[in-house]
Amino acid sequence: MDYQFKDIEQKWQQFWADHQTFKAEDNSTKPKYYVLDMFPYPSGAGLHVGHPLGYIASDIFARYKRLKGFNVLHPMGYDSFGLPAEQYAIQTGQHPAITTETNIATYRRQLDQIGFSFDWSREVRTSSPDYYKWTQWIFMQLFNSWYNKAIEKAEPISVLVKHFEEHGSTGINAVCDEEILSFNADEWKAMSHDEQQAELLKYRLTYLRESTVNWCPALGTVLANDEVKDGFSERGGYPVEQKKMMQWSMRIAAYAERLLQGLDTIDWPEPLKEMQRNWIGKSTGASVRFPIENQESRVKSQEYIEVFTTRVDTIFGVTFVVLAPEHELVKELTTPEQKGAIEAYITQTKKKSELDRMADTKTVSGAFTGSYVLNPLNGEKVQIWIADYVLAGYGTGAVMAVPSGDQRDYLFAKHFNLPIVPIMDIQQIETEADPTKDGRYINSDFINGLFYNEAVKSVVAKLEEIGAGKAKVNFRMRDAIFGRQRYWGEPVPVYFKDGLPYLIEESELPLVLPEVDKYLPTESGEPPLGRAENWLYKQAPSKSPPEGETSSSHMAGSYRETADPVYYEQLKDFSRDNRNQPTEAENILWQLLRNEQTGFKIRRQHAIGQYIADFVSLQKGLIIELDGHHHKLNKEADDARTEVLNHLGFDVIRFINDEVLSNPQKVANDIKQKLQVIPDRKKVSPAGGDLEGAYAYELSTMPGWAGSSWYWYRYMDAHNDHEFASKKAVEYWKDVDLYIGGSEHATGHLLYSRFWNKFMKDMSLVVEEEPFKKLINQGMIQGRSNFVYRLVDEEGRGTNTFVSHGLIKEYKTSPLHVDVNIVDNDILNIQRFKEWREEYADAEFVLEGGKYICGHEVEKMSKSKFNVVNPDDLIARYGADTLRMYEMFLGPLEQSKPWNTNGIEGVFKFLRKFWRLFHNEQWVFTVSNAEPSKAELKSLHKIIRKVEEDVERFSFNTSVSSFMIAVNELTDLKCNNKSILQDMVIVLSSYAPHMCEELWTLLGNEAGTLSYATYPKFNGTYLIEDEFAYPISINGKTKMNLSISLSLDASATEAVVLANADVLRYLDGKSPKKVIVVKGRIVNMVV
RNA sequence: GCUCAGAUGGUGGAACUGGUAGACACGCAGGACUUAAAAUCCUGUUCCCGUAAACGGAGUGCGGGUUCGAUUCCCGCUCUGAGUACCA
Structure with missing residues (x-):
């Protein structure tokens, strides 16, 4: 038969799914290999042709590794919390869970038809309570930890508390807030509970603090720095403003040094590492305190101005000091005479938007405060200015200005006519600053005549001696904000008591996202969770449940206890199918229930926890379910579900589809009657029980990066109810061996993931310091x-x-x-x-x-x-195998390139040509058992080696070309030799798996065994040549080719060349000055 | 501005540690099959000169260098793309 890709591909995709061909083993004697694609967000638009590029590459690699005898983990799942589903919910009122579910279904269909070898048994979704239970759990671990700088490691907060109890705050070197209290052990014990908690919050790795955030009013949320582009939101392009807000933050800055050092140990693209290095922004220098002159008279809060500098050696060139206009001392430093000028300048700066300030870096502006500081080393009096070129957020928000060495200071000094003092003997400062480190110091007191390295050492020593400064390392990276004022995210497992945050009990996880009537902030400006009815925390009577007993109050947990796990899974499957395709009965009934026809507001397809109810009245707490044929088989699952919903305070009534179809009006009337008789839903907290003495939950949800910061561990043990992943699984799979994805995640996901990983390592939850050993960026596919x-x-x-x-x-x-x-x-x-x-x-x-x-x-x-x-169209036309190979054929994986289908025909023709090797003129499958010829073996072994080399260095495009060459050669040889072709099938199978599976079985092998076949062993003896057509060149220009036996050594080869008549003709009577012979490569003659 | 990546036929690209530049594929041109078209197959295809062939010359963004020999290594420049931006 001719190559029927449609039938073949469908057949094998079905086979793989039915037989779970790609399920990774948890117990294996094989070496492990973990291939991961970056977590996709299931967007409504589905996949376009650019998405699969990386997936195809990783799939080829995963399949190749299986053939090479590895136990391969190659999972896929969805980062399914996120803004787009929520925006859509706001516009349409549809629950984001439903949109997300539909989008995932589209994604899954599209992924399946490309023939990926994912282990779908391990699929995860960040928005599923089973999953975010553990995201919340990790949050709790962060809350319960602090960073001990003495050992460069995070530790449980209990260690800190113990230290406070025994020694007070002395001897603690922690990464913490700036304003911490000093106390001894007795003072600590004397503090009230609240005072102690408030103090501990300053040390916790996740903590609350007032921070300036990028507030986007249009989206109603806070955005991360990398989600803001030029003052506008990256998604949607809405204006972003700076706003002060109480926010959850993560002390990622504690890990700055380790995040930086770790980069040297991992195999990532250099540009990506460079981006992270810039983002971390380490600079080594010194902090120096400049005493404020005559400070008793006006300034009381502080005696000095602290600056950070990377050029402490230039301190004798300081001729003024500049503060950021927002600096806290500005007000106190301003003299009455200068008050007008300073205030005018601050007002002017504030008016400038972020955008103007960035665009306008040329104009020099600033104002004099009227006050002075003294240079701590020579006592010289220098002016204090404010200017907006100094940023409040970096260093100390103040700089010592050295106009001879720094261009901005130079321009400032010129503009305001401030002195410029040269400090290096070779400095050229007539027209601009000269930041040179070469030469010897002048005008510099005790470092005069010294070189740079000596000067830095002796200045730092002197500053330390007089207590005016010390060597210091500064990082640009700030702590990460961990919270957004949105609905569709993980609830933070925290409640507030007397204004202080406390964790809920671990046994109460997951804290399930509550229902809200609208996905918008409340009228008072609180996040959408503020709309949730009775969203309050009621502490369990006994603080923690007895050992071995879990709280029966939360939905997912109780559900699993009441229902058999098998039914639980069935129910999940059922709801999935049901949600995508509303039944006819549902549609009919909806027409009779909508718009309060029953006298009550009814919602359709409304999520209650993790389930979507067909219809619900929130006021009465009545859920109306329509059951199709499916339910007759799963009555017990339904009963279990009813039980859970009852537990949550809902009544459930069920109708059978046929009832609705035969008499819809009767069903509607039954519902109406029922609604009239039952009372309004009694107020219960999501944790059960009445709400007496309940506390407010945190209303913000976690940011998009929370769920994706640890997901690769969940794949190791995706269904574990007791742990995020078992110790055994973590110790076996360890880390990701190959991670493929776009470079857009450089300073977001990839940095936060490394941070969480390091924290989890400190807590001995995981074993590797770095999560992603090798990373490859696939290039962007542009449109043409x-x-x-x-x-x-x-x-x-x-x-x-x-x-x-x-x-x-x-x-x-x-x-x-x-x-x-x-x-x-x-x-x-x-x-x-x-x-x-x-x-x-x-x-x-x-x-x-x-x-x-x-x-x-x-x-x-x-x-x-x-x-x-869209890949769908191409698959319909050419099949998945062609699409896979064509995407690889397009060029190097890492390179960005425009999509262009111009060459796809060639790849399709190649596959057909390969198919034809196994068939005769009449398309009848025919292979021979004859001994393979030398030429056939040569072609085969060339490609065996080539694919090995190419795949190992991720050069997939060159393999495709080599396949074409091999098939062209075998076609010319009229090869239909079974042993040759069988090996070819294995080699090609990672690229074109469907066709190869088909040919594999046609060759008489057992179906499904191809994926775990053994990659053919390369034998170099088939490639040995006895002759080589040497290019003969004169002065580097090739003139002709000459076949010479490779058994001859260099001088014998030279003799053959010089005796050749054609060579002599080219030499034209001249004798060559020198002859270079490289055996098996080239002969070059210098004339 | 700074940092990084890149520049090869009409097009996508190949040439791995310096050794025949343009593999493979698309496109194009010519031919075969066909009443015809599509599909398929065959031949040619870097540019310039020459009627064709042999042959000759130029050629990997530009200018220079190292070398018997450079797309590959070094120096300077131009352009394109990405990241970042008053970071003290």
């Missing part, structure tokens, strides 16, 4: 737009005539985007163009060579540019 050129008439109006691209110079035209899906190799399908839009139905064309050629341009892939290519 096509254009048609509309003829413009004399009045400048567009006509309905279109000019082919080659002729546009002769006409006046304007370009218009045209859908790339109706263009083939830049040739417009005129018929489909006319059908594309009504207005083009009568379009006329100026053709060249009978064809309409379109113009093209590389742009971002986007709907508005009509250049989005």
Whole structure:
């Protein structure tokens, strides 16, 4: 039979799913290999052709590693909390869980049809309570920890408490807030409980603090720095403003040094590491205190101004000090005479938006406070200025200005006529600052005549001696804000008592996201969770449940206890199917329930915890379920579900689909009656019980990066109810061996993940310091737009005539985007163009060579540019194997490139040609058992080695070319030798798995065994040549080729060359000055 | 501005430690099969000169260097893309 990719691909995808072919073993004697793709967010648009690029590469690698005898973990799941689903919910009122579910279904369908070898039994979703239970749990561990700088490691907070109890605050070297109390052990014990908790909060790795945040009013949330671009939100492009807010933060800065050092131990692309290094922004220097002159008279709060400098050696060149306008001492330092000028300057700075301030880096501006500081080393009096080139958020918000060495200081000094003192003998400062470190110091007191290294040492020593400063390392990286004022995220497992945060009990996890009526902030500006009814924490009567007994109050836990796990899974599957396809009965009934026809507001497809109820009245606490045939089989699951919902204070009534279909009005009336008789839902807390003495929960949810900061561990043990992953699983799988994804995660996900990983390592929860050993960035796939050129008439109006691209110079035209899906190799399908839009139905064309050629341009892939290519269409036309190979054939994985289907035919032809090797002229499967010829073995072993080399260095595009060469050779050899072809099938199977599985079984092998076959062993003896066609070159220019036996050594080869008649003709009588012979490579003669 | 990556035919790209530049594929041109088209197959295809072949010359962004020999190594520059931005 001819190559029927559709049947073949469907057949094998089904087979893999049915037989769980790619399920990784947890107990294996094989070495482990963990291949991971970056967690996708299931967006509504589904996959475009750029997404699978990385997945295909990792899949080829995973399949290859299986053939090489590894136990491969290659999982997939969804980072399913996030803004887009919530935005959609706000616009449509549909629960984000439903949107997310639908999107995931689309993703899954698209992923499946590309034939990936994912172990789907380990799928995770960050928005599932089973999963976020452990995200919340890790949050709790962070809350219960502090960072001990003495041992460069996080420790339980109990260690700190013990130290406080025994020694007070002395001897503690912690990463903590700036304002901490000093106390002895007795003073600590004398503190009230609240005072102690408030103090501990300053040490916890996750803590509350007032911070300036990027507040986006349009999105109603706080954005991370990397989600803001030029003062606008990256998603949606809404304006972002600075706002002070009480926020959960994570002390990632505690790990700055380890995050930096760790980069040297991992195999990541250099640009990516560089981005992280810049983001961490380590600078080594010194902090120096400049005493404020005459400070008794005005300044009381502080005696000095502290600055950070990386050039402490230039301290004798300081001629003024500059503070950020926001600096806390500005007010106190301003003299009455300068008050006007300073206030005017501050007002002017505030008015400038972030954007203006960035655009305008040329203008020099500032104001004099009227006060002075003294240079701590020579007592010189220098002026204190304020200027907006000094940033409040970096260092101490103050700089010592050295105009001779720093260009900004130089411009400032010139502009305000401040002194400029040279400090190096070789400094050239006539027109600009000279930051040189070479030369010897001048005008510099005790370091005069010294070189840089000596000078730094002796200045730091002197400063330490007089207590005016010390060597210091500064980081640019700030603590990460960990909270957003949104609905669709993990609830923070914290409640507030007397204004202080406390964790809920571990046994009460997961804290399930409550229902809200709208996904918007409350009228008083609180986050959407503020809308949740009775969203309050009631402490369990006994502080923690007895050993071995879990709280029965939370939904997922209780559900699993009341229901058999099998039913639990069935129910999950059922709700999944059901949600995607509302039944006819549901649709009919909805028409009778909507718009309060029953007298009560009914919601459709509303999420109650992790379940979606068909219909619900929140007021009455009544859930209406419609049961199809499915339920008859799963009555027990339904009962269990009812039990859980009852437990949550809901009544449940059920109808059978047939009842609704035969008499919908009766069903509606039954519902109406029921609603009238039952009382309004009694107020219960999500944790059960009444709400007497309950506390407010935290209302913000976790940010997008929470769930993705540890997910690779969940895949190791995805269904564990007792731990985030078992110790055994973590110790076996350890870390990710290969991680593939885009570089857009450089300073977000990849930094936070490393941070959580290091923390988890400190807590002995995991074993590796770095989570991702090897990382590869796949390049972006850009769009390739096509254009048609509309003829413009004399009045400048567009006509309905279109000019082919080659002729546009002769006409006046304007370009218009045209859908790339109706263009083939830049040739417009005129018929489909006319059908594309009504207005083009009568379009006329100026053709060249009978064809309409379109113009093209590389742009971002986007709907508005009509250049989005969906993998579905290509798979329908060529099949998944062709798509897989073509995406690889496009070029190096890491390189960005425009998508362009121009070459896809060639890949398809190649696969067909491969198929044909196994078939005769009549497409009947025929292979021979003859001994393979030397030439056949040579072709085979060339490709065996080539694919090994290419895959190991992630050069997938060159393998595809080599496959083509091999198949071309075997076709020329008319090869249909079984042993050769069988090995070819194994080698090709990671690239084109469906076709290879089919051929594998046709060759008589057991179905499904190909994935775990053994990669053929390379044998170099088949490649040994006895002759080589040497290129003979004269002065480096190749003139001819000459075949010479490889058994000859260099001098014998030279003799053969010099005796050759053609060579002599080229030499034209001259004798070569020198002859270079590289055996098996080249002969070069110098004349 | 700084940091990083990159630049090879009409197009995507190959050339791994310096050793025949343009593999493989697309496109294009010519041919075979066909009444015709599609599909398929065959041949050619870096550019320039020459009627064709042999042959000759130029050629990997630009300028220079090292070398018997440079797409590859070194120096300077141009352009493109990405990241970052008054970081003291």
